[in-house]
Amino acid sequence: MSKISILGCGAWGMALALSAHASEHCVTMYSPFEEEVELLKTTRQNPKLLSGVTLAEDICITNNLADLENSNITIIATPSFAVRETAKKIRSLENAGVVVNVAKGVEKDTLLRFSEVIEQELPSSPIVVLSGPSHAEEVARRVPTSLVAASKDSVAADMVQSALSSEFLRIYTNPDIVGVEFGGALKNVIAIAAGICEGLELGDNTRAALITRGLTEMARLGSAYGANDKTFAGLSGLGDLIVTCTSKHSRNNRFGNLLGKGTSVEQALKEVGTVEGYYAAETAYKMATDAKVEMPIIEQCYHILYNNFDARTSVKNLMLRENKNEIDGINF
Numbered sequence: 001m002s003k004i005s006i007l008g009c010g011a012w013g014m015a016l017a018l019s020a021h022a023s024e025h026c027v028t029m030y031s032p033f034e035e036e037v038e039l040l041k042t043t044r045q046n047p048k049l050l051s052g053v054t055l056a057e058d059i060c061i062t063n064n065l066a067d068l069e070n071s072n073i074t075i076i077a078t079p080s081f082a083v084r085e086t087a088k089k090i091r092s093l094e095n096a097g098v099v100v101n102v103a104k105g106v107e108k109d110t111l112l113r114f115s116e117v118i119e120q121e122l123p124s125s126p127i128v129v130l131s132g133p134s135h136a137e138e139v140a141r142r143v144p145t146s147l148v149a150a151s152k153d154s155v156a157a158d159m160v161q162s163a164l165s166s167e168f169l170r171i172y173t174n175p176d177i178v179g180v181e182f183g184g185a186l187k188n189v190i191a192i193a194a195g196i197c198e199g200l201e202l203g204d205n206t207r208a209a210l211i212t213r214g215l216t217e218m219a220r221l222g223s224a225y226g227a228n229d230k231t232f233a234g235l236s237g238l239g240d241l242i243v244t245c246t247s248k249h250s251r252n253n254r255f256g257n258l259l260g261k262g263t264s265v266e267q268a269l270k271e272v273g274t275v276e277g278y279y280a281a282e283t284a285y286k287m288a289t290d291a292k293v294e295m296p297i298i299e300q301c302y303h304i305l306y307n308n309f310d311a312r313t314s315v316k317n318l319m320l321r322e323n324k325n326e327i328d329g330i331n332f
Helices: 011-022 034-043 080-091 114-121 154-164 177-199 204-224 229-233 235-246 251-260 265-272 276-291 296-306 311-319
Strands: 003-007 026-030 060-062 073-076 098-101 127-131 145-150 169-174
Touching: 003 011, 003 080, 011 026, 011 154, 034 060, 073 080, 073 154, 080 098, 080 114, 080 276, 098 114, 098 154, 114 127, 114 177, 127 154, 127 177, 127 235, 145 154, 145 177, 145 235, 154 169, 169 177, 177 204, 177 229, 177 235, 177 251, 177 276, 177 296, 177 311, 204 229, 204 235, 204 276, 204 296, 229 235, 235 251, 251 265, 251 276, 276 296, 296 311
Parallel strands: 003 026, 003 073, 026 060, 073 098, 098 127, 145 169
Antiparallel strands: 127 145
16 A cells, blocks of 8 residues: 645646546545645535535645655646646655656746646656546546656666556556656647637538647657657547537536637636646647748637637638648648
8 A cells, every 4th residue: 555645726737636546556635725624524515516526534634744754655636727836835745656647738938848847847757658548537537548658767667557557447558658747738729729619610621630730749849859750659648638629527628618709708717716737728839930930720729819810711711721741741
């Protein structure tokens, strides 16, 4: 039995706590918010985030960081904007073991991948990224799910794989942490574009083309930053892209759908809440510009979000681009 600590009591934190508990580990969940801790301690539920899901009585819930000391695995399950701050908190612990990040994206100001952010704050800790096609709503209900644990440290990745795998959660390992992180970040932008197409009522043909060419763009940018092309044909690339572009659970997709129907960016953000792809679109556009990588779908999505481009005009811009060879530049 391992001690697994989870920083973040949102939907993903709860889902991972239930998964680790099902594998008979000692689980501690941490939140800095007293009200959230009291709610979970008292009711063992958070109906706003995971309706009908109940935490086991022996899952510890705390707002005292000291309760996380001497963990074998410490999981950061916070929104992307809080990853660095959370890593700083972990630095105060005597022993955090292997540090796992589940947030997807790139830090806005530095354009660093989150494993790089955590490495800056916790230079001596083994770091693993856990990613793939997974909605917390389904993991929490034991719907069969497959993820990938990526790390430069194969022992750390194997440890996470062994600790969290169960009859409903199958975890693969991958040494290509760069590719896994790029997949997790970029698929959110493509999901917004897919939602826009749905809002415009453009049909299945359009969505299929968008997902396929979106995957090519993801691999193109990832490769420019050192990723393995083949990673994008796996769970954290194609797998995560499919689920995020097609699922009712996807906030990115719902956000894009509202935009396609004519809702303003500001109002859509207010209605949906945190939309990671909104922020990822800006960072992806900057990174593509810096690396001189052609990413027409993400470019048009960026302009819709930040420069008030008309969505139908952006679709026309994509369709009337110079003719290309489909397989140039990518080797899946």
